[in-house]
Amino acid sequence: KQEVTQIPAALSVPEGENLVLNCSFTDSAIYNLQWFRQDPGKGLTSLLLIQSSQREQTSGRLNASLDKSSGRSTLYIAASQPGDSATYLCAVIGGWGNDMRFGAGTRLTVKP
Amino acid sequence: DAGVIQSPRHEVTEMGQEVTLRCKPISGHDYLFWYRQTMMRGLELLIYFNNNVPIDDSGMPEDRFSAKMPNASFSTLKIQPSEPRDSAVYFCASSYRGNTEAFFGQGTRLTVV
Numbered sequence: 662k663q664e665v666t667q668i669p670a671a672l673s674v675p676e677g678e679n680l681v682l683n684c685s686f687t688d689s690a691i692y693n694l695q696w697f698r699q700d701p702g703k704g705l706t707s708l709l710l711i712q713s714s715q716r717e718q719t720s721g722r723l724n725a726s727l728d729k730s731s732g733r734s735t736l737y738i739a740a741s742q743p744g745d746s747a748t749y750l751c752a753v754i755g756g757w758g759n760d761m762r763f764g765a766g767t768r769l770t771v772k773p
Numbered sequence: 774d775a776g777v778i779q780s781p782r783h784e785v786t787e788m789g790q791e792v793t794l795r796c797k798p799i800s801g802h803d804y805l806f807w808y809r810q811t812m813m814r815g816l817e818l819l820i821y822f823n824n825n826v827p828i829d830d831s832g833m834p835e836d837r838f839s840a841k842m843p844n845a846s847f848s849t850l851k852i853q854p855s856e857p858r859d860s861a862v863y864f865c866a867s868s869y870r871g872n873t874e875a876f877f878g879q880g881t882r883l884t885v886v
Contacts, residue, residue: 761866
């Protein structure tokens with residue numbers, strides 16, 4: 662069974678700082694990996710999807726990378742803003758049955 | 774498309790009652806996922822469907838839980854009888870071909886008292 666781990670569990674940074682969130686997974690046989698954002702009491706909002714054949718994806722200030730062989734992905738947030746404060750979750754879509762499994766998330770706080 | 778639609782948004786019920794949660798996936802999506810989210814266990818995959826057929830229900834915690842997808846535009850998750858430990862937020866998500874971008878509904882917050 663695929664295990665997905667996210668570190669750190671929580672992160673607090675001052676506004677303007679660049680930061681990296683980490684996601685690791687145990688089985689490299691994946692179709693793709695997706696990063697989500699969740700605000701308190703809300704649903705999940707898709708940020709970026711990386712196909713297994715890709716190495717990275719960019720959207721605005723966000724850049725996600727994928728290294729299948731080592732079972733790792735990172736989400737880079739440039740010039741962080743207080744509005745970026747949320748929980749960030751990564752999900753791995755398995756190559757064996759297309760199920761989607763999540764890490765526990767990283768709770769990010771960006772202080773003004 | 775209005776996105777994935779879940780109803781109700783909030784449900785409070787007494788222990789022992791039957792609870793039915795509903796989900797309408799995005800039109801054209803052929804995969805549908807049900808998740809449960811709690812502080813202790815995070816997001817747990819309960820069951821997922823492909824073309825209305827259940828593919829993996831190994832995450833369904835007990836026989837009290839059942840899910841159906843009678844057609845491509847509707848799915849239900851039923852808990853009978855409900856227990857206080859079932860209190861959680863239940864999410865539904867859908868995707869096309871299972872390996873493209875998945876979209877989530879706003880969730881149903883279930884409280885069993």
